[in-house]
Amino acid sequence: xxxxxxxxxxxxxxxxxxxxxxxxxxxxxxxxxxxxxxxxxxxxxxxxxxxxxxxxxxxxxxxxxxxxxxxxxxxxxxxxxxxxxxxxxxxxxxxxxxxxxxxxxxxxxxxxxxxxxxxxxxxxxxxxxxxxxxxxxxxxxxxxxxxxxxxxxxxxxxxxxxxxxxxxxxxxxxxxxxxxxxxxxxxxxxxxxxxxxxxxxxxxxxxxxxxxxxxxxxxxxxxxxxxxxxxxxxxxxxxxxxxxxxxxxxxxxxxxxxxxxxxxxxxxxxxxxxxxxxxxxxxxxxxxxxxxxxxxxxxxxxxxxxxxxxxxxxxxxxxxxxxxxxxxxxxxxxxxxxxxxxxx
Amino acid sequence: xxxxxxxxxxxxxxxxxxxxxxxxxxxxxxxxxxxxxxxxxxxxxxxxxxxxxxxxxxxxxxxxxxxxxxxxxxxxxxxxxxxxxxxxxxxxxxxxxxxxxxxxxxxxxxxxxxxxxxxxxxxxxxxxxxxxxxxxxxxxxxxxxxxxxxxxxxxxxxxxxxxxxxxxxxxxxxxxxxxxxxxxxxxxxxxxxxxxxxxxxxxxxxxxxxxxxxxxxxxxxxxxxxxxxxxxxxxxxxxxxxxxxxxxxxxxxxxxxxxxxxxxxxxxxxxxxxxxxxxxxxxxxxxxxxxxxxxxxxxxxxxxxxxxxxxxxxxxxxxxxxxxxxxxxxxxxxxxxxxxxxxx
Ligand SMILES: CC(C)[C@H](C(=O)O)[C@@H](O)C(=O)O
Ligand SMILES: CC(C)[C@H](C(=O)O)[C@@H](O)C(=O)O
Numbered sequence: 001x002x003x004x005x006x007x008x009x010x011x012x013x014x015x016x017x018x019x020x021x022x023x024x025x026x027x028x029x030x031x032x033x034x035x036x037x038x039x040x041x042x043x044x045x046x047x048x049x050x051x052x053x054x055x056x057x058x059x060x061x062x063x064x065x066x067x068x069x070x071x072x073x074x075x076x077x078x079x080x081x082x083x084x085x086x087x088x089x090x091x092x093x094x095x096x097x098x099x100x101x102x103x104x105x106x107x108x109x110x111x112x113x114x115x116x117x118x119x120x121x122x123x124x125x126x127x128x129x130x131x132x133x134x135x136x137x138x139x140x141x142x143x144x145x146x147x148x149x150x151x152x153x154x155x156x157x158x159x160x161x162x163x164x165x166x167x168x169x170x171x172x173x174x175x176x177x178x179x180x181x182x183x184x185x186x187x188x189x190x191x192x193x194x195x196x197x198x199x200x201x202x203x204x205x206x207x208x209x210x211x212x213x214x215x216x217x218x219x220x221x222x223x224x225x226x227x228x229x230x231x232x233x234x235x236x237x238x239x240x241x242x243x244x245x246x247x248x249x250x251x252x253x254x255x256x257x258x259x260x261x262x263x264x265x266x267x268x269x270x271x272x273x274x275x276x277x278x279x280x281x282x283x284x285x286x287x288x289x290x291x292x293x294x295x296x297x298x299x300x301x302x303x304x305x306x307x308x309x310x311x312x313x314x315x316x317x318x319x320x321x322x323x324x325x326x327x328x329x330x331x332x333x334x335x336x337x338x339x340x341x342x343x344x
Numbered sequence: 345x346x347x348x349x350x351x352x353x354x355x356x357x358x359x360x361x362x363x364x365x366x367x368x369x370x371x372x373x374x375x376x377x378x379x380x381x382x383x384x385x386x387x388x389x390x391x392x393x394x395x396x397x398x399x400x401x402x403x404x405x406x407x408x409x410x411x412x413x414x415x416x417x418x419x420x421x422x423x424x425x426x427x428x429x430x431x432x433x434x435x436x437x438x439x440x441x442x443x444x445x446x447x448x449x450x451x452x453x454x455x456x457x458x459x460x461x462x463x464x465x466x467x468x469x470x471x472x473x474x475x476x477x478x479x480x481x482x483x484x485x486x487x488x489x490x491x492x493x494x495x496x497x498x499x500x501x502x503x504x505x506x507x508x509x510x511x512x513x514x515x516x517x518x519x520x521x522x523x524x525x526x527x528x529x530x531x532x533x534x535x536x537x538x539x540x541x542x543x544x545x546x547x548x549x550x551x552x553x554x555x556x557x558x559x560x561x562x563x564x565x566x567x568x569x570x571x572x573x574x575x576x577x578x579x580x581x582x583x584x585x586x587x588x589x590x591x592x593x594x595x596x597x598x599x600x601x602x603x604x605x606x607x608x609x610x611x612x613x614x615x616x617x618x619x620x621x622x623x624x625x626x627x628x629x630x631x632x633x634x635x636x637x638x639x640x641x642x643x644x645x646x647x648x649x650x651x652x653x654x655x656x657x658x659x660x661x662x663x664x665x666x667x668x669x670x671x672x673x674x675x676x677x678x679x680x681x682x683x684x685x686x687x688x
Contacts, residue, residue: 081529110568112456131496136533146500148537152475156490183581185425189480193492216588223567223592224454237527241585244560248567 002032002303005062005268009040011277012287012331013068019289019335020066020296023315026339027308028300035062039084041072041277050083056091060267064299067272068292072279082134089127092267094260095158096165097125097239098298099274101226101246101256106321109251114226119250121229122173124166125239127260129158130190132236154190154235160197165263166233167205177209177230178202181218181238194235215242222246247274255320257294261302269302271295285331290316293338308342315341346376346647349406349612353384355621356631356675357412363633363679364410364640367659370683371652372644379406383428385416385621394427400435404611408643411616412636416623426478433471436611438604439502440509441469441583442642443618445570445590445600450665453595458570463594465573466517468510469583471604473502474534476580498534498579504541509607510577511549521553521574522546525562525582538579559586566590591618599664601638605646613646615639629675634660637682652686659685 006021008014024032037055044050059065065088070080088094103109103119135151163180170178180198184191195212202210213221215238221228222245234242247256256274273291281287294316301309315338323329350365352358368376381399388394403409409432415424432438447453447463479495507524514522524542528535539556546554557565559582565572566589578586591600600618617635625631638660645653659682667673 077529077535078532082532086530108456110457111454112452113454132530136496136531138533138537140500142540144500146537148498148533150496150498150531150534152480152494152496154492154494156484156488183584185421186430186476186581186584187480187494188422188426189482189492190494191421193482193490196486216584219563219585220588220592220597223589224596237530240527240530240560241563244564245567245589248564252568253564 002064003062004032004034004299005059005065006034006036007039007065007067007070008036009068009070009277010042010072011069011279011282013040013070013277015282015285015287015331016273016289016292017066017068019331019338020292022335022339023293023312023342024296024300026343027311028305040070041075041080044075044080050080051087056087059088060092062268063303064268065270066296066299067270069273069275069277071277086132088270089260092270093128093262094267094269095126095128095162096259096261096263097127097236098259098261099123099125099239099243099246099256101243101250103250104255104317104320106323107251107255109249111223111226111249113224114249119226121226121246122169122231123239123243123246124162124169124231124233125243126158126162126234126236129154130236152187152190152235152237154193156193156197159194160201163198163201163233166231167201167208170208170231171205173230175230176207177211179218179229179232180210180212181215181232181234181242182212183215183238184212185214190235198233218242219245222249226250243274253291254288255290255294257291257298259295259298259302269299271299286328287331288329289331289335289338290319293335311342311344312338346408347406348376348378348643349403349409350378350380351383351409351411351414352380353412353414353621354386354416355413355623355626357384357414357621359626359629359631359675360617360633360636361410361412363675363682364636366679366683367637367656367686368640368644370687371655372649375649384414385419385424388419388423394423395431403432404436406612407647408612409614410640410643411614413617413619413621415621430476432614433604436614437472437606438611438613439470439472439506440603440605440607441471441580442603442605443467443469443583443587443590443600445587445594447594448599448661448664450667451595451599453593455567455570455593457568458593463570465570465590466513466575467583467587467590468506468513468575468577469587470502470506470578470580473498474580496531496534496579496581498537500537500541503538504545507542507545507577510575511545511552514552514575515549517574519574520551521555523562523573523576524554524556525559525576525578525586526556527559528556529558534579542577562586563589566593570594587618597635598632599634599638601635601642603639603642603646613643615643630672631675632673633675633679633682634663637679655686655688656682
């Protein structure tokens with residue numbers, strides 16, 4: 001039995017998570033026990049609470065977390081991001097932020113230069129360090145003398161472990177290539193640490209091809225030649241930006257899945273679609289649940305249910321390949337089709 | 345008489361700069377006095393010098409600097425970037441890094457969704473602060489306990505002046521729209537400073553439309569809807585990444601121009617193509633000089649020669665609209681055509 005905490009969240013979150021659960025129950029009947037947690041903008045507005053310690057402790061007792069989407073324009077910037085999403089990433093030491101991007105057959109991407117099936121990359125984004133450490137401050141606020149700082153903190157420990165994960169993943173893929181992305185020519189201290197850790201881990205993996213790119217060049221090549229990437233490993237902020245570009249060139253964040261993973265399983269990993277709560281279409285049954293379902297596939301994979309994960313991924317491939325262009329989708333109908341396919 | 349310092353630099357730098365000078369001399373005969381400075385990878389290898397103080401002092405005596413490209417894979421990362429390019433940006437207080445992107449008629453971009461003529465945006469990138477301040481360090485280097493930091497420094501002074509420049513530019517454009525890009529939900533201290541300075545300047549420009557986007561969303565929308573942007577103002581590192589995306593979606597960095605501007609003219613501004621020294625094609629006469637020529641047009645504009653700048657820009661538009669697809673270009677022939685057109 002796998003114990004999953006479900007945070008459906010705000011906006012379209014509950015709608016897409018319902019489909020993900022439907023698909024998981026279909027592919028692995030009776031294996032997952034889900035407990036719902038009410039967190040997000042709605043709870044914040046109702047109670048002022050973002051993530052009570054008692055809830056954090058309860059979440060820690062689960063095997064994994066499935067999250068829909070949290071947030072709403074009415075919540076001040078940073079409150080749910082720092083107080084909930086980043087809090088979970090840091091508290092549960094989710095140092096691998098895994099973001100696969102594929103241009104699926106049937107999906108029209110924005111690039112004239114790329115054909116469906118040609119892009120299949122995964123960004124392994126560091127999840128617990130860098131500019132996300134929250135090490136910043138300000139002085140003389142609201143005066144002409146104001147200064148504000150943000151500090152990127154990088155440790156050999158934190159950098160090396162995520163690079164190891166990237167190489168391990170590359171070793172299980174066909175092309176076995178890892179691209180390190182940083183900005184070593186400007187961020188010389190952190191860049192040097194990343195580059196040296198990368199070289200050290202690469203030396204242990206002679207079967208894996210490696211390359212290095214500056215983040216600006218990588219942003220450009222993701223647009224002009226996304227086919228060239230296999231596994232990309234990069235820091236927290238660069239990964240935030242690059243994964244949205246990768247999502248954009250493969251059909252949009254509506255299809256992008258994500259996992260915040262603690263690979264050792266000491267803490268629960270968390271899986272969530274990259275898209276937000278999309279309040280404009282919430283409650284209408286129009287949201288595409290594919291990103292949530294693919295996130296559930298990453299969850300199954302992480303819990304060791306590789307066959308089930310593959311069946312869910314195949315269900316998505318079939319769904320996308322068979323969508324009639326221009327026909328509006330219904331969230332629950334997509335979920336039904338995926339569940340049926342995945343159940344076999 | 346305008347006194348221009350020319351740093352042709354490495355690789356294709358001298359080839360493309362020669363065309364830019366040809367065009368400038370054609371459009372404004374006898375107006376520009378150029379002095380050449382030998383800086384870049386070649387000088388570094390020959391003498392170990394990157395930017396001697398005496399040269400910096402001489403450069404300061406010019407009205408503007410035209411730079412081709414510096415760098416070579418044989419120089420360790422950071423040496424020329426920190427020692428030359430960033431040194432000049434900081435020493436000459438070039439706080440506006442101006443990067444226009446247009447999808448010119450005749451140019452095929454990578455996006456199926458965008459037609460030539462539809463994209464016309466300019467990124468106003470902060471040039472003297474943020475993560476480029478060089479405020480970082482490391483401890484316990486080369487041990488498992490190593491930590492490395494990079495600090496983003498932001499001042500109200502530095503942020504407000506570049507935002508003012510962006511609004512001034514927007515006021516002179518047709519759409520009069522400014523998009524602030526930051527990551528206020530994670531970089532809460534610097535983000536708040538940027539957002540408050542932006543709101544204050546916006547209040548003085550009721551005729552300018554404003555919007556805010558997180559950097560990850562902006563990176564995505566630059567790929568899916570670049571048409572939506574007019575003026576984008578952002579910090580140093582975000583601007584580095586976003587301008588390469590903007591270049592990519594408008595036909596590549598081979599066409600992208602850039603100005604590092606000290607708007608008050610207290611110090612010389614510097615103009616350079618965004619592309620690098622491209623050692624692989626250097627000396628073959630194959631480099632496209634358009635980015636260098638467009639950079640020279642930005643230079644002319646900055647020095648008050650708006651008519652000449654417009655004629656050069658029109659020459660480029662004509663050149664690009666009339667290029668026969670698939671025919672390899674010759675650097676000097678392109679320069680000749682542009683000079684002839686610009687001369688009228
Ligand atoms: C919401 C925000 C904190 C988050 C991030 O910056 O990591 C999001 O953009 C993401 O990519 O998951
Ligand atoms: C070469 C490097 C220092 C520079 C930067 O990061 O600003 C370059 O990428 C640019 O965009 O001009």
